[in-house]
Amino acid sequence: MLLPQLLAEHPSAIVDIVRHTPLWVGGLLAGLTALGLLSTRRSAVHFNRLVAMPVAMGGLALWGVASAFGAAGASARLAELLTVWLVFYGAATLLGLRLAPPAGARFDAAARTFQLPGSWVPLALILTVFLMKYGIGVQLAMAPQLAREAGFAFAVTALYGLLYGLLSGVFAARTLRVLRLARPAPAMAAAG
Numbered sequence: 347m348l349l350p351q352l353l354a355e356h357p358s359a360i361v362d363i364v365r366h367t368p369l370w371v372g373g374l375l376a377g378l379t380a381l382g383l384l385s386t387r388r389s390a391v392h393f394n395r396l397v398a399m400p401v402a403m404g405g406l407a408l409w410g411v412a413s414a415f416g417a418a419g420a421s422a423r424l425a426e427l428l429t430v431w432l433v434f435y436g437a438a439t440l441l442g443l444r445l446a447p448p449a450g451a452r453f454d455a456a457a458r459t460f461q462l463p464g465s466w467v468p469l470a471l472i473l474t475v476f477l478m479k480y481g482i483g484v485q486l487a488m489a490p491q492l493a494r495e496a497g498f499a500f501a502v503t504a505l506y507g508l509l510y511g512l513l514s515g516v517f518a519a520r521t522l523r524v525l526r527l528a529r530p531a532p533a534m535a536a537a538g
C-alpha cells in the first residue's frame with residue numbers, strides 16, 4: 347500500500363509514522379526549516395554561505411537519488427536516476443540563468459557580501475526536497491519489497507530524477523544569477 351493511500355484510508359497512521367521516525371530526522375527537519383526561515387529576511391550573505399545552500403541541497407538531492415533503493419537498487423536503476431536528475435538539473439539551471447537576479451539583490455564590493463532580499467522560495471524548495479525524501483523513505487520502510495517492483499521503481503525514478511533535478515537546478519540558477527552581480531560592470535565606450 348502506498349503512503350498516500352494509507353493516509354487517505356487511515357489518517358491516524360501519521361502518528362505511528364512520526365513516532366517511528368528516528369530522532370535525527372526531526373533534528374534535520376528543524377535545522378533545514380531554520381535555514382529556510384533565515385532566507386525569508388533581507389540579509390547580507392558572504393560568498394561561502396551563498397554557495398553553501400545550493401551545494402547542500404544538491405548533495406541532499408543526490409543522496410536522495412542514490413539511496414532511493416538502498417541495497418535492493420541495482421546500479422542500472424541508480425544510473426537511470428542520476429541521468430534523469432542530471433538532465434533536469436541542467437535544464438532548470440540553464441533556464442534559470444536566463445532570469446535576472448532577484449529584485450533588490452546587490453553586491454557590496456567593499457564588504458564582499460551580497461545583499462539579498464527575503465524570499466520564501468528557499469524554504470519551499472528545502473521542505474519539498476525533505477518531504478520527498480521522507481515520504482519515499484517511509485514507504486520503503488513500511489514495504490521494502492516496493493524497491494524491487496518495476497512500477498514503483500519507475501515512478502520513484504521519474505519523481506526523484508525530475509523533481510530533485512528541477513529543485514537542485516533552481517537553487518543553482520538562483521545562486522549563479524546572484525553571483526553575476528559581483529562581476530565588474532563593462533566599461534562604457536569612450537565618446538568620441
